[in-house]
Amino acid sequence: MPPTPRRPAPTRRRFLGLMGASTTAAFAAGALGACSSGSSAGGGGGSASAATSLDDLIPTYIPFDGVAPDIEGLHGAPSGFTSYPDTFVQALPNPPGSGGHYTAMTPLWGPVPPGLGNNSFFDYVNERIGTTVEFNFQDGDTVIDKMNAVIAGRDVADITMFPDWTINLIPQFNRAVGELFEDLTPHLAGDAASAYPLLANLESDAWRWNVFNEKLMGVPWPAEPFGNWVLMRQDILDELGIDPPTSPDDLFAIGEEVNDPDNNRWAFGDFNLSMRQVFGAPRLWRYENGELIHMFETEEWRASIEFMRRIYDAGLMHPDVVAKADNSKELLNSGQIVFNQDGLGAWNEAYAQMLGENADFRLDLMPVFGQGGNDPVMHKSDPSGQSVFVRKGMDPAQVEEILGVLNFCAAPFGTREYMDYRYGEEGVHHERNDDGAPELTDLGNSEVNDGYYFISGRPPAITESQYPDFVQWKTDWYNHAAQYAEEDPFAGIRIQRPERFSAAETPMTDKVEDIIRGREDLSQLDQAISDWRRDGGDEGREFYMGVLQEHGRD
Amino acid sequence: MTDRADSSGGTTAPPAPRSAAPATGSGGRGGPDGGRGGRGDRTPRLPGRRGTGAPRPRRRSLRSRLRRDWQLLLMTLPAIALLAVFHYTPTLGNIIAFQDYNPWDGVIGSPWVGFSQFERLFTDARFWSAAGNTLMIAAIQLVFFFPIPIGLAILLDSVLSPRMRLLLQSIVYMPHFFSWVLVVTLFQQILGGAGLFSQILRQNGYAPLDVMTNPDAFLFVVTSQMIWKDAGWGTIIFLAALAAINQNLYESAAVDGAGRWRRMWHITLPGLRPVIILLLILKLGDILNVGFEQFYLQRDAFGANVSEVLDTFIYHQTLVTGNFSAGAVAGLVKGIVGLILIVLANKLAHRMGENGIYRRS
Numbered sequence: 001m002p003p004t005p006r007r008p009a010p011t012r013r014r015f016l017g018l019m020g021a022s023t024t025a026a027f028a029a030g031a032l033g034a035c036s037s038g039s040s041a042g043g044g045g046g047s048a049s050a051a052t053s054l055d056d057l058i059p060t061y062i063p064f065d066g067v068a069p070d071i072e073g074l075h076g077a078p079s080g081f082t083s084y085p086d087t088f089v090q091a092l093p094n095p096p097g098s099g100g101h102y103t104a105m106t107p108l109w110g111p112v113p114p115g116l117g118n119n120s121f122f123d124y125v126n127e128r129i130g131t132t133v134e135f136n137f138q139d140g141d142t143v144i145d146k147m148n149a150v151i152a153g154r155d156v157a158d159i160t161m162f163p164d165w166t167i168n169l170i171p172q173f174n175r176a177v178g179e180l181f182e183d184l185t186p187h188l189a190g191d192a193a194s195a196y197p198l199l200a201n202l203e204s205d206a207w208r209w210n211v212f213n214e215k216l217m218g219v220p221w222p223a224e225p226f227g228n229w230v231l232m233r234q235d236i237l238d239e240l241g242i243d244p245p246t247s248p249d250d251l252f253a254i255g256e257e258v259n260d261p262d263n264n265r266w267a268f269g270d271f272n273l274s275m276r277q278v279f280g281a282p283r284l285w286r287y288e289n290g291e292l293i294h295m296f297e298t299e300e301w302r303a304s305i306e307f308m309r310r311i312y313d314a315g316l317m318h319p320d321v322v323a324k325a326d327n328s329k330e331l332l333n334s335g336q337i338v339f340n341q342d343g344l345g346a347w348n349e350a351y352a353q354m355l356g357e358n359a360d361f362r363l364d365l366m367p368v369f370g371q372g373g374n375d376p377v378m379h380k381s382d383p384s385g386q387s388v389f390v391r392k393g394m395d396p397a398q399v400e401e402i403l404g405v406l407n408f409c410a411a412p413f414g415t416r417e418y419m420d421y422r423y424g425e426e427g428v429h430h431e432r433n434d435d436g437a438p439e440l441t442d443l444g445n446s447e448v449n450d451g452y453y454f455i456s457g458r459p460p461a462i463t464e465s466q467y468p469d470f471v472q473w474k475t476d477w478y479n480h481a482a483q484y485a486e487e488d489p490f491a492g493i494r495i496q497r498p499e500r501f502s503a504a505e506t507p508m509t510d511k512v513e514d515i516i517r518g519r520e521d522l523s524q525l526d527q528a529i530s531d532w533r534r535d536g537g538d539e540g541r542e543f544y545m546g547v548l549q550e551h552g553r554d
Numbered sequence: 555m556t557d558r559a560d561s562s563g564g565t566t567a568p569p570a571p572r573s574a575a576p577a578t579g580s581g582g583r584g585g586p587d588g589g590r591g592g593r594g595d596r597t598p599r600l601p602g603r604r605g606t607g608a609p610r611p612r613r614r615s616l617r618s619r620l621r622r623d624w625q626l627l628l629m630t631l632p633a634i635a636l637l638a639v640f641h642y643t644p645t646l647g648n649i650i651a652f653q654d655y656n657p658w659d660g661v662i663g664s665p666w667v668g669f670s671q672f673e674r675l676f677t678d679a680r681f682w683s684a685a686g687n688t689l690m691i692a693a694i695q696l697v698f699f700f701p702i703p704i705g706l707a708i709l710l711d712s713v714l715s716p717r718m719r720l721l722l723q724s725i726v727y728m729p730h731f732f733s734w735v736l737v738v739t740l741f742q743q744i745l746g747g748a749g750l751f752s753q754i755l756r757q758n759g760y761a762p763l764d765v766m767t768n769p770d771a772f773l774f775v776v777t778s779q780m781i782w783k784d785a786g787w788g789t790i791i792f793l794a795a796l797a798a799i800n801q802n803l804y805e806s807a808a809v810d811g812a813g814r815w816r817r818m819w820h821i822t823l824p825g826l827r828p829v830i831i832l833l834l835i836l837k838l839g840d841i842l843n844v845g846f847e848q849f850y851l852q853r854d855a856f857g858a859n860v861s862e863v864l865d866t867f868i869y870h871q872t873l874v875t876g877n878f879s880a881g882a883v884a885g886l887v888k889g890i891v892g893l894i895l896i897v898l899a900n901k902l903a904h905r906m907g908e909n910g911i912y913r914r915s
Contacts, residue, residue: 151657151658152658152803169876170657170876171657171658171876172656172657172658172659172805176658261762262756262757264748264753266748318748319748319749319752319762319766319767320742320746320747320856322767323746323747323767323852323855323856324852324853325738325740325746325855336748371788499876499877500877501874503871503875503877506870507680510857510858510859511855513854514858514859517767517854517857519769519857519859520857550830552713
């Protein structure tokens with residue numbers, strides 16, 4: 001099951017990747033200044049929600065200490081659980097609901113399960129909650145089309161989930177949200193959230209991200225700090241006696257060593273995004289001496305493009321990757337490439353798929369390193385992967401009951417509630433294997449689904465203890481990498497980008513693809529950058545500058 | 555493989571049994587003019603239109619025509635309703651081309667901006683580059699792709715064994731039902747830099763193929779893909795038209811000593827002419843729609859410089875940035891260009907003495 005609401009692979013739907021990269025991450029709670037507020041609509045239709053005095057709008061953070069992790073996450077990294085507990089903690093003493101019936105709309109990736117009335121999993125969880133939740137699932141792969149229609153038709157369910165990247169793509173979402181959904185501020189802000197202890201357990205950055213127009217509108221899905229990185233075939237490297245790379249040049253040398261096209265093995269996939277971070281380019285803007293410098297304008301970014309081109313020229317990139325064929329996962333899994341960038345979730349997906357046929361199959365995340373003695377700049381994901389909204393026009397008592405449902409579904413790993421809403425009833429929908437991990441029964445396979453999982457969020461945790469060394473390796477990587485997280489000038493501000501600014505990015509990324517793939521020369525970059533400035537880049541700079549000034553961060 | 559007229563051989567042998575049935579079906583119109591070829595048979599087919607000297611019947615009044623045709627008109631109603639609901643009504647949505655449209659305010663609430671969206675599109679170098687690529691690809695399609703189904707149909711039609719013909723037809727149809735993702739993957743697996751051929755070349759010490767990522771090879775690759783995928787499918791209409799050609803013509807020509815090529819040139823091709831012209835006109839009207847998926851899938855492999863077509867450009871304009879008006883403008887321009895081309899081509903067809911796709915009565 002996906003660790004976060006899955007978005008289509010960036011290679012296939014590149015524009016989504018671009019949009020995802022557009023908004024900036026909330027970062028460093030204490031860094032948020034207190035100054036004048038007000039949401040702005042800049043030129044070209046962009047807008048930003050205020051990050052100021054956000055702390056009055058969001059729940060007071062009250063950690064839930066019922067479950068202790070085996071490995072504590074540092075610098076904001078997720079914690080790890082190296083095994084399933086023998087017994088699960090009961091987080092809530094009683095079913096929170098009071099017998100209401102509510103509809104819920106979420107995307108679903110995978111087959112649609114039998115509906116309410118024919119599905120004992122729904123019956124079981126609804127009984128545990130004390131409220132009947134009736135799901136209306138959207139096909140996850142086309143959810144953006146559906147959500148556009150839902151917004152335009154003002155046809156929302158009582159509980160409606162939007163993946164965060166769809167929010168970025170829906171025009172005028174900022175306006176729609178206030179008209180369609182209930183303001184949750186009175187129910188959750190400050191100490192009011194203590195009525196929902198599992199929601200109060202969600203990190204503040206993720207809550208800030210769900211403030212629209214100075215109102216707390218949505219319940220977040222706290223995301224892991226990092227989205228993508230380079231995965232490497234540790235088993236192949238071990239076999240060849242190669243240590244993990246410690247610098248870009250080292251990586252290049254290792255690439256030349258493992259590259260063996262005659263035997264159908266290439267060194268690399270495309271890891272352009274990771275190299276940006278290795279070379280120290282900002283995720284979007286860098287604020288320096290009173291000026292905003294876009295990633296495209298930095299020397300670090302250019303150096304990363306140059307490095308990727310070097311890789312192409314040396315023939316280290318797999319030809320299918322050069323052709324942007326959508327099979328880099330398979331290439332990595334079958335050993336046709338040794339290093340490939342992917343979502344971090346690809347790691348456990350690969351294990352689920354490969355360990356059965358090849359017990360020695362091992363992946364690891366490439367260690368985080370910088371260029372020329374500098375630290376890398378790790379780009380943080382947006383703090384919340386999705387938002388759950390409550391339909392406007394409900395009685396306060398109904399809103400409270402729904403929040404009770406969301407509170408139940410926010411139960412973290414290690415609680416009985418978590419096992420209930422994810423795996424159903426033990427002995428009916430799942431059995432626990434020798435390691436204590438749940439395995440779905442036949443009934444579970446046909447009925448259990450991610451519906452409840454998707455109508456709330458919970459602190460991210462690394463829990464896939466069924467895979468050898470996985471939790472240890474991943475937490476080790478995280479605890480090292482998280483200290484290099486970027487300090488973003490726009491941390492905590494949800495920004496809808498001006499249209500011309502995002503339109504100008506397409507030719508630019510096309511040019512980068514052309515250069516990385518050897519079709520054009522690196523010298524073309526200057527012309528492309530000045531075109532980008534003219535076609536929307538400078539407009540974007542002004543807009544972003546305005547956002548900074550408005551928040552008193554200039 | 556033998557030509558059909560060869561099979562009917564001499565003067566006395568009956569025509570090949572499989573072609574007997576369609577031949578009788580169309581015998582009526584081709585008959586009177588006999589071997590004079592395709593153009594000659596127009597006269598009996600369109601009685602009273604031209605050349606016969608008979609006085610034109612006077613145009614009837616609308617009312618009497620209504621009384622005469624009302625059953626027919628009634629029968630077309632469902633189709634018209636379908637078109638009205640699913641085609642003409644959405645077409646009205648094109649007015650967002652003159653707005654700064656956003657879905658939240660809808661068509662009614664969005665502000666009007668006149669022609670500024672058009673201005674922006676026409677001053678965008680990427681639009682012209684995409685339009686240029688589209689025309690280039692369309693021209694290549696017209697020259698290299700369009701004739702192939704005709705030749706293939708003639709070849710298929712000359713296969714005598716019905717079972718063999720069915721088998722061959724099925725084989726050449728089949729790729730049409732593959733999705734573009736599959737076709738592109740297949741080409742990548744065979745011709746790509748790590749594909750079948752490249753690996754064989756590499757293992758024998760030669761340089762691998764470099765066609766699937768080479769912008770210079772783009773037109774060649776996409777045309778090959780098109781031919782592989784759709785040439786077989788394109789034969790269907792031509793096969794039907796071939797079956798409608800009067801077999802007696804071939805026999806008579808054979809009797810007169812015409813060889814295989816002469817029969818093809820003077821009987822088969824003129825017989826296909828109306829269909830060819832019809833499809834050519836439709837193709838011209840569609841010239842700016844070279845396809846979306848095929849180009850979208852291979853955009854990054856070959857680079858946007860050569861592979862961005864109007865459809866992918868519109869896609870990146872609207873979905874990436876949420877600027878639906880810009881997409882509507884580009885779509886509108888495409889539609890208008892297509893309409894103009896159809897009308898012109900149709901006029902040209904009339905000049906050449908063909909019916910084209912429509913004719914004012």
